[in-house]
Amino acid sequence: MSVDQGKSTGADYYGPANITLAIFLVSVLGLFLEMLLIRWISTEIRIFAYLQNTILVVCFLGLGIGCFTSKKPVALRKLLLIPLFFLILLIAIPQTKEVLGNISQMLSNLGDLVIWHSVIVSNLWEALFYLIAGLLLTFLLMVLIVDIFIPLGRLLGRLIDAHPQTIWAYSVNVAGSLIGTWLFVLLSVLHQPPVIWLIVMAFFLFFFLEWGNKGKIDFALLLGIIIFSWLASQENSLEILWSPYQKLVLKESSCQKKEAGKFNLTVNNTNYQALLDLSEKNVKSHPNKFSSEMMGLSQYDIPLILHPRPQSFLVVGAGSGNDAAAGIRHNIKKITAVEIDPAIISLGRRYHPEKPYDSPTVQVVNDDARSFFATCQGKYDVISFGLLDSHTTTAMTNARLDHYVYTRESLERAKSLLAPGGIIVLSFEAQKPFIADRMASILSEVFQEYPLCFCIPYSNYGWGGVIFIAGDLITVRKQIDNNKRFAALIEKWQNTKPVPLTYTTKVTTDDWPYIYLQTPTIPILYYLLAGMMFLLLIRCGKYFSLKQLFSEWRLSHWHFFFLGAAFLLLEVQNISKAAVALGNTWEVNAVIVSGVLVMILVANFLAAIFPKLPLKVTYVALILSCLTLYFLDLSRFAFLPYFSKVVVVGGLTTLPIVFSGIVFIRSFAVVVGKDTALGANLIGALVGAMLQSVTFITGIKALLLFVAGLYFLSMLTQPPTLLKQPFPKGEPTPQIT
Structure with a gap:
C-alpha cells in the first residue's frame, strides 16, 4: 500500500515520504527540543529553575493543540522558527537577558516560595508593579514556547492518523521519544553547550523544511538561532561548563566586590561557591584579608575541631573541595568527599588552590548523598553536610535535587554511619527562620536532644551560614570549653546574630520533602501560574480557532x-x-x-x-x-x-x-x-x-x-x-x- 502525500499528510508537508520514518524523526525532535528548552530556559531565567515543570506543561499544551489542529497548515516558520529565534535573541542580548533573569526577584515579593536573592519591598504599589511585570514577562515566554510546539504536534497528529498500522506507529513514536531522551542525556554527559543542542535540533528539523527558494528564509532563521545561541553563552569567565545538572561559570574573584577566595563559582547565574585557600601559609601572609580572630576556626575547620581525635571524615555536598582541604589540614587519615555534580568535581581538581582532590587521603565519590548513605558500609567520626542547595528542581517533579538529603529518614541513615562518639555538623543557608527551625527540629527528633546552633557571618574564611551540631554533644561541649578563643567566638556570633528556634516547624520526610515550604500549602505563585495557563489556553483557543473542536x-x-x-x-x-x-x-x-x-x-x-x-x-x-x-x-x-x-x-x-x-x-x-x-x-x-x-x-x-x-x-x-x-x-x- 503506497502513501499518497497529498491526501495523507497534507500539501504543506515536506518531510520524509516514509510515514514511519517521519514519525520517528518528529518524535526525536519533539522530545529533544522539550528537554532542551526545559534545561536552557530554566538556567538563564531562574524563575523556571524553581518552577521547572511549568515549561513541561507549556510544551504539552503546544503539542496537544497541535494535534487538535493537525488539519491546519503546519507553519514551521511562523509558529516554530520565528518564536524560537525571538526567544533565543532575548537571551542573547545582555539587557533583555538580565531583565528576564530578574523575574524571580520580581515574583519573590509573594514571600511564600523561597527564592535566592529575594527582593522584598515594603511599598505596596511597588510590590504590585513588580508582581504584574514578572507575570507578564513569564506569560510572554509561555506564549513563545507553546507556539514552538504546535507545528510539531500538527506533524505528529497527521502522521499517526495517516499511518495504517496504529500499534506500529505509536511504538515508533515512543521509540523516537526514547532516543530523543538519551540523545540529550549524552550531550549533557559530554558537557556540551546550548549551541551544540541547537545544531542537533536543526539536524532533525532539516527533514521537515521546504527546500528551494521558499526555504531560504527558514534556513536563515535556523542559522540565526544557532549564531545567537552561541552568543548567548559567551561570558567573561575562566571556564563555562554545562554539567548534567546546571550551568557552571568559574570566574576570578573580584577585589572590588570583596568576594572571598581566589575563584568564584556560579550555578545558573547565581553565586554558589568560593574556592578558598585557607592554608596556614596563605592566611598568615594576608593579614589584611584574614582576621586573626578566626584563624583556624573557619566553617570548614569547625567540624574537625569539635571532635577530640577525628580519624575519618565524610563530607556530603563536597563541592569544589573546601571541606576536604580542611580535612587535610587537620591530618585526617580517611576523607570521603561526596559530590553529585561531576563537573564541579572536575573544576575542583583543576582550580582549587589547595588541590585537596589530588591527596591520597581523599576519596572522591560522584554520587547523590542519599544514595551514598544507603550503600555506605563504613563508619565516620565526623559527618559534615556542606552548603547543599541545588537552586533547581528536576524537570518532572516539584522537589529540588537536595530535598531528600534533609529528610528525617536521610538523617537517621546518616546517624547510623557515625562511629562511637561521632558527630554530625550540618551547614545551611537558612534564608528564613522556619528553615533553621526545621533543621533543628529534624536533628532533635533523630538524636533525641536539641542540637547546638550558631550563625557564622560572611568573611574571607567562607560564606558562612547556620551551623547545627548533633551527636556526642557532651564531648563537643568539652572541646569548645577547652578552646577559649573558639568559645568566645561562638558567644560573639550568638549575641550578634542569634538563631531563634521554636522546634514547632513541620519536619520534612520522604513523603513530604519540601524544605522551603513552611507548611503543607500550595504557594500563591502556583495559583497565579495556573491562572496564566488558563489565559494561555483562552488565547490559543481564539488564535487557533479551537472553540469548535472543544465543543465537539x-x-x-x-x-x-x-x-x-x-x-x-x-x-x-x-x-x-x-x-x-x-x-x-x-x-x-x-x-x-x-x-x-x-x-x-x-x-x-x-x-x-x-x-x-x-x-x-x-x-x-x-x-x-x-x-x-x-x-x-x-x-x-x-x-x-x-x-x-x-x-x-x-x-x-x-x-x-x-x-x-x-x-x-x-x-x-x-x-x-x-x-x-x-x-x-x-x-x-x-x-x-x-x-x-x-x-x-x-x-x-x-x-x-x-x-x-x-x-x-x-x-x-x-x-x-x-x-x-x-x-x-x-x-x-x-x-x-
Whole structure:
C-alpha cells in the first residue's frame, strides 16, 4: 500500500515520504527540543529553575493543540522558527537577558516560595508593579514556547492518523521519544553547550523544511538561532561548563566586590561557591584579608575541631573541595568527599588552590548523598553536610535535587554511619527562620536532644551560614570549653546574630520533602501560574480557532484525557519514589523515564500478542498495582547491590505502566480521529503535570491515590463502542514511496 502525500499528510508537508520514518524523526525532535528548552530556559531565567515543570506543561499544551489542529497548515516558520529565534535573541542580548533573569526577584515579593536573592519591598504599589511585570514577562515566554510546539504536534497528529498500522506507529513514536531522551542525556554527559543542542535540533528539523527558494528564509532563521545561541553563552569567565545538572561559570574573584577566595563559582547565574585557600601559609601572609580572630576556626575547620581525635571524615555536598582541604589540614587519615555534580568535581581538581582532590587521603565519590548513605558500609567520626542547595528542581517533579538529603529518614541513615562518639555538623543557608527551625527540629527528633546552633557571618574564611551540631554533644561541649578563643567566638556570633528556634516547624520526610515550604500549602505563585495557563489556553483557543473542536469533545476524548493525566502523575511519582531508593541523580531520572517508555513498548507488544485480553481485567490489575505501590516502601530496597536495586525498584515503579499502556493502545487502535485523541491525551498530561502541586499538601505517596482515581475515571469514560470494536491485527505494512 503506497502513501499518497497529498491526501495523507497534507500539501504543506515536506518531510520524509516514509510515514514511519517521519514519525520517528518528529518524535526525536519533539522530545529533544522539550528537554532542551526545559534545561536552557530554566538556567538563564531562574524563575523556571524553581518552577521547572511549568515549561513541561507549556510544551504539552503546544503539542496537544497541535494535534487538535493537525488539519491546519503546519507553519514551521511562523509558529516554530520565528518564536524560537525571538526567544533565543532575548537571551542573547545582555539587557533583555538580565531583565528576564530578574523575574524571580520580581515574583519573590509573594514571600511564600523561597527564592535566592529575594527582593522584598515594603511599598505596596511597588510590590504590585513588580508582581504584574514578572507575570507578564513569564506569560510572554509561555506564549513563545507553546507556539514552538504546535507545528510539531500538527506533524505528529497527521502522521499517526495517516499511518495504517496504529500499534506500529505509536511504538515508533515512543521509540523516537526514547532516543530523543538519551540523545540529550549524552550531550549533557559530554558537557556540551546550548549551541551544540541547537545544531542537533536543526539536524532533525532539516527533514521537515521546504527546500528551494521558499526555504531560504527558514534556513536563515535556523542559522540565526544557532549564531545567537552561541552568543548567548559567551561570558567573561575562566571556564563555562554545562554539567548534567546546571550551568557552571568559574570566574576570578573580584577585589572590588570583596568576594572571598581566589575563584568564584556560579550555578545558573547565581553565586554558589568560593574556592578558598585557607592554608596556614596563605592566611598568615594576608593579614589584611584574614582576621586573626578566626584563624583556624573557619566553617570548614569547625567540624574537625569539635571532635577530640577525628580519624575519618565524610563530607556530603563536597563541592569544589573546601571541606576536604580542611580535612587535610587537620591530618585526617580517611576523607570521603561526596559530590553529585561531576563537573564541579572536575573544576575542583583543576582550580582549587589547595588541590585537596589530588591527596591520597581523599576519596572522591560522584554520587547523590542519599544514595551514598544507603550503600555506605563504613563508619565516620565526623559527618559534615556542606552548603547543599541545588537552586533547581528536576524537570518532572516539584522537589529540588537536595530535598531528600534533609529528610528525617536521610538523617537517621546518616546517624547510623557515625562511629562511637561521632558527630554530625550540618551547614545551611537558612534564608528564613522556619528553615533553621526545621533543621533543628529534624536533628532533635533523630538524636533525641536539641542540637547546638550558631550563625557564622560572611568573611574571607567562607560564606558562612547556620551551623547545627548533633551527636556526642557532651564531648563537643568539652572541646569548645577547652578552646577559649573558639568559645568566645561562638558567644560573639550568638549575641550578634542569634538563631531563634521554636522546634514547632513541620519536619520534612520522604513523603513530604519540601524544605522551603513552611507548611503543607500550595504557594500563591502556583495559583497565579495556573491562572496564566488558563489565559494561555483562552488565547490559543481564539488564535487557533479551537472553540469548535472543544465543543465537539466526545466521551472518547475524556477517556484519553484521564489516561494522559494519570500517566504523567504516575511518571512523576515514579521519579520521586525512585529518588529515595536510587538517589536523585540525572542517571536515575533518565533511567526511570526510559523505563517508562520501554514499558509502553512492552505494553504494545503484549496488546498485539493477546488481542482478546479483557480490558476489565487489565484495569483491575492497573489500579491494584497503583495501590500496592502506595503501601510499599521502596527505601527498604536501598541496601541491595546497585544493579539489583535498579531492576527491582525500576520494575515495581513502572509495572502500572504496562497495564495502562495496554488500555491506551487498545483504545487508540480503534478510535476514529487519532490526532484529536492524541491531543486529548496530551492535554490530560498537561493537567497531570499541574496536579503535581497537590503533593505540597498531600505528600508524595498520596499521588498514587490520585493516579488510581484518574485511571478509574478513564475506565468510566471509555465509550462502549470502543469496547465492541475488534482489535486490529494483521494490518498491512505501508510501502516506501
